[in-house]
Structure formats: structure tokens, C-alpha cells
Amino acid sequence: VANSEDPTPDHKKLQSKRRVILSDITLKIRHEDHFHNSRLNYLEAIDHRLIQHWIDTLCVDVESGSKAYDRRCRKIKAIAEIYNKILEKTYHVPTRLRDYHVRELLEVDVDREIAEQIRYLYDLEFKRWAEKHKRKEIVFHNKVRLDEKNSGHSSRIGLFDANNELMYGLWHNTLFTRIKPSARRQYITRTRLRAAALFGQKLVIDFGYEEYLNGIAAKQVMTFLAKLYEFNKYHLTDSYDLTFCNLNPNGPMSVALNNYFVGHPLHEYYIQTTADSYLNHYDYDKLCYICPQADEPLTSYDNDTVYILPAVCHHRLDPPLSMTRVKLEGIPMKRIPVEEYGSFRDGFHLEMAEHLEILSHFRDNNDMTKAMAYYLPQSVWRDERQVLTEDQEAIKRMFYMKKIGSQRKLKIYRSVDDKV
Missing domain, CATH: 1.20.5 (Single alpha-helices involved in coiled-coils or other helix-helix interfaces)
Known part of the structure; x- marks a missing residue:
């Protein structure tokens, strides 16, 4: 059973209509006299010149001298007479009767309805004026109130009062500082990268194949490198300590890196760069080269090993070229065991970012199958x-x-x- 106290939809409509009526009555009581006084100098009766203007404007589509033309002229004169009568009695007419107002009034046949429409135009004009005047009053009263509140101070805003003492409150000093989400995120990531540079596992990016890359391949390598850096910076709780080896300081990759990091030196982002080989900086026994062309799969992860990723596009580089130098150096080469779990669709290759994603997941969970299933979608694999x-x-x-x-x-x- 519905509660009798709950208002029905019809009752709600009646209440809202009553509020509108009361609001209009309040506006008329408070502002109507002021409204009449403000427009006394602008109210004028409709004369023959304005009537002739309406005839010339609104009777263009009717042939001159026809019955329709004469009927429309008489209707325009009747509208002017009704307007002048209301103006003499109550002043409840709009300040100016526009051409489009007269065009709408020509469609009304009864004189009483024409008078009601003219009063309606007056109500619209008065309501707009009253609301505008009301807003001005609110602004004025707020200004007066604030001036009274801050009358003892030299300014509404400031850090010190007239006695040179600190003021606390709105527009003054505060004990709390606003910290943007971007600043908080930047602080967290920089702290994480700083800890990785001091205590994290080393990850080397080998730029030794730069001379074999053309312009398109160099741009793609920079795209892969940007993804790798963003993943290491934002998505890893235990980030790697990145080192760029065999990097030519005057080469195209250095220019691309400067453009990506907006001219800031890479050490500000906790990235070490060197033109020397990684053999001159790390122990030979702790190096492991990750390359898709390697014969031996990566089956176990060692936190003390320095893994090396080549900065190349594997689908654009000749496979023997990426293996010859590493074989001559005698560094152990391993690959992500993709062939043991399936085969990729044509056109998909594991690049630097995918290698780092799979390596990090394999490091944390010690499960290569889950690592590849987590970071490689089903769409890149060929089905049976x-x-x-x-x-x-x-x-x-x-x-x-x-x-x-x-x-x-x-x-x-x-x-x-x-x-x-």
C-alpha cells in the first residue's frame, strides 16, 4: 500500500507550478515599479511610420492591392491599436515590438489573444530584467559583506595582516600544501629508479648495431626503447638499472634519445651511457645475451646475471649479423623459449619491450609459461x-x-x- 503522505506525480507538478507562480509574484512585488521607472523614457506609442515599416517588411510576399494585402494591412493596424490601448492603461507591453513579434501576432485571429500575447511578451521582458537586476543585487551585497568582513585588513588576500603577523585562512596562509597527482607519481618513480640505480639488477641495452640501421629502423628502435623505459619506470616495483653501451654520442640514436628526453642528460633519469663495450664494465662470467636467434632457451633466471638486449629491429636485421659479434666475444646467448610453446603469426616478433616484460614476470614468478601468457595476447599465436x-x-x-x-x-x- 502506498504511503498517503508521499506526494503523487500530479501533486509534485502542482507544487512546482505553485513555486513558479510565487516566484513570479515575488519578482513583481519587489521589482515591477523599478522596472517601469527604468523604461519610462523608452516607451512610445506605435505611430504611422512604424506601421508603414511593418507593412513594407511583412507584406513582401503578398501582391500589393490584393485582398490578402489589404487584410494583412488591417491586421497590422489592429495590432498597433491593441498595443497602444494596453500602453495607456497598464504599461504592460514590451518596450519595443519587434518585426518577428508582429509576424507571430499576425497568425492570431482573436483580438483578446493578441492582447494576451502582448502581455506575455511583457512578462518575458520583465522576468529577464528582474533576474538580471537580482544577480546585480547579490553581487553588490556580497561585495559589501566582504568589505565589512575584511575592513580590518589592508587587503582581502595576503600573508600578513596590518600588524605584520601571519594570517591563516582562505586566501591566506595554510598549513597544507596541494600536491598534484603528477608530482606524486614523479616522486614515486624517481625514488624507484634511484633505488634501482643503487641496488637493482643491471640491464644493458646494446647499441652496437647502429651502423646497420636505416632511418625507419632507427625510429622503430627508438619506439621500442621508449616502451621499454616507460615499462621499467612505471610498471615495475623492482625496476632494472638501465645502461646503454656502444652508444655513439654523435649518432642518430643519440639524437633520438635527446629528442625523447627533451634535451636533459640521461643521468638525470638514472640511465648510464657509454660508448665502450659492456665487456669493459662487467664481469665476463655474469653476462648473458638475450637474442631471438639464439639456440639455447632461457629456462632459469639468475638475479646476479647482467642480461643484454640488442637495440635492433629483429625483423629488419639479418639473423647472422646479430649473432656473429656475440659468438666471437664468447658470451652465452639465450632466447625466450617461444618455439617450445608455439609459433607466432606472420609479422610478429619479440622486441625489446616484450623481452623486458617477459623477463620481469619470469623473475618475479619463475614461470615462463605464465609470463608469455600474461604479456603476449592470444592473437599473436597461431592456432592448430x-x-x-x-x-x-x-x-x-x-x-x-x-x-x-x-x-x-x-x-x-x-x-x-x-x-x-
């Missing part, structure tokens, strides 16, 4: 149906090539026999 289809197509191509080869050999043998 696709693998089977590609294998069948490869077999068909192989048999086709064998068939073509045997046919060519047969043609050669026949040509030799014919010559013999």
Missing part, C-alpha cells in the same frame, strides 16, 4: 588449424616444386637424346 593449413600448403608447394623440377629434367633429357 592455422598451423595445419600452413603445413599442408607448404607440402603442396614442395610437391609442386618437385613436379616442376622433374618435368624440367625430363625435358632436358629428351633434348639431349634428340641431339644424340
Whole structure:
């Protein structure tokens, strides 16, 4: 059973309508006299000149001399007479009757409705004026109130009062300082990177292949490097200590790094850079090169090992080139065990950022399967149906090539026999 005290929708509408009526009555009681006095100098009766202007403007679409033209002219004169009568009696007319007002009044046939429409235009004008005047009064009263409140001070804002003592409050001193979220985040990340530079595990980025990169490949490497840095800075609680080795200070990668870090030196971001090889800075026995072309998979993680990632685009670099120098140096090479878990779709390759994501997850959870499942979506893997289809197509191509080869050999043998 509904509560009898709860207002029904009709009752709510009635209450809202009553509030509007009371508000309008209050406005009229308080401001109507002032409104009349403010526009006494502007109220004028409609004369023949204005009537002729309306006839010339609003009777353009009607042929002059026709019955419709005469009817519209009489209607315009009747509207002017009604306006003048209301003006003489109550002043409840708009200050100026615009052309579009007269155009709307021409559509009304009854004189009483025309008079009501004119009074409605007056009410609209009065309400707008009253609300504007009310806002001015509120601003004025607020200013007076604030002036009275701050009359003992030389200024509404400031740090010291007239006696040179600290003032606390709004627009004055405060015990609390506003800290932006960006500043808080920057403080946390810089603290994390500072701790990583002192106590974190070393991660080396090898720029030794810079001479083999063209402009497009260099831009892609910079994109991968930016993703790696952002991931190490924001998404890792235990960040790595980054070191850039074999970096030419006058090369294109140095220019790209300066543009990315807006001209600030890299040591401000806790990144060490050197043009020397990593062999001159770390123990030989603690180095491990992570490369997709390596033969041995990475099955265990060592926190004391210095892992090295090449700053290259693996899909743009010749595979022997990325392995020759490391093999000559004798550094152990390992790869992320992708082949043991599946195969990628065509066009996808593990780059620097993906290597770091998988390495960090493998370090924290000691599970390579979960690491690849967490950071590599299912869309980059080939499913069994696709693998089977590609294998069948490869077999068909192989048999086709064998068939073509045997046919060519047969043609050669026949040509030799014919010559013999």
C-alpha cells in the first residue's frame, strides 16, 4: 500500500507550478515599479511610420492591392491599436515590438489573444530584467559583506595582516600544501629508479648495431626503447638499472634519445651511457645475451646475471649479423623459449619491450609459461588449424616444386637424346 503522505506525480507538478507562480509574484512585488521607472523614457506609442515599416517588411510576399494585402494591412493596424490601448492603461507591453513579434501576432485571429500575447511578451521582458537586476543585487551585497568582513585588513588576500603577523585562512596562509597527482607519481618513480640505480639488477641495452640501421629502423628502435623505459619506470616495483653501451654520442640514436628526453642528460633519469663495450664494465662470467636467434632457451633466471638486449629491429636485421659479434666475444646467448610453446603469426616478433616484460614476470614468478601468457595476447599465436593449413600448403608447394623440377629434367633429357 502506498504511503498517503508521499506526494503523487500530479501533486509534485502542482507544487512546482505553485513555486513558479510565487516566484513570479515575488519578482513583481519587489521589482515591477523599478522596472517601469527604468523604461519610462523608452516607451512610445506605435505611430504611422512604424506601421508603414511593418507593412513594407511583412507584406513582401503578398501582391500589393490584393485582398490578402489589404487584410494583412488591417491586421497590422489592429495590432498597433491593441498595443497602444494596453500602453495607456497598464504599461504592460514590451518596450519595443519587434518585426518577428508582429509576424507571430499576425497568425492570431482573436483580438483578446493578441492582447494576451502582448502581455506575455511583457512578462518575458520583465522576468529577464528582474533576474538580471537580482544577480546585480547579490553581487553588490556580497561585495559589501566582504568589505565589512575584511575592513580590518589592508587587503582581502595576503600573508600578513596590518600588524605584520601571519594570517591563516582562505586566501591566506595554510598549513597544507596541494600536491598534484603528477608530482606524486614523479616522486614515486624517481625514488624507484634511484633505488634501482643503487641496488637493482643491471640491464644493458646494446647499441652496437647502429651502423646497420636505416632511418625507419632507427625510429622503430627508438619506439621500442621508449616502451621499454616507460615499462621499467612505471610498471615495475623492482625496476632494472638501465645502461646503454656502444652508444655513439654523435649518432642518430643519440639524437633520438635527446629528442625523447627533451634535451636533459640521461643521468638525470638514472640511465648510464657509454660508448665502450659492456665487456669493459662487467664481469665476463655474469653476462648473458638475450637474442631471438639464439639456440639455447632461457629456462632459469639468475638475479646476479647482467642480461643484454640488442637495440635492433629483429625483423629488419639479418639473423647472422646479430649473432656473429656475440659468438666471437664468447658470451652465452639465450632466447625466450617461444618455439617450445608455439609459433607466432606472420609479422610478429619479440622486441625489446616484450623481452623486458617477459623477463620481469619470469623473475618475479619463475614461470615462463605464465609470463608469455600474461604479456603476449592470444592473437599473436597461431592456432592448430592455422598451423595445419600452413603445413599442408607448404607440402603442396614442395610437391609442386618437385613436379616442376622433374618435368624440367625430363625435358632436358629428351633434348639431349634428340641431339644424340
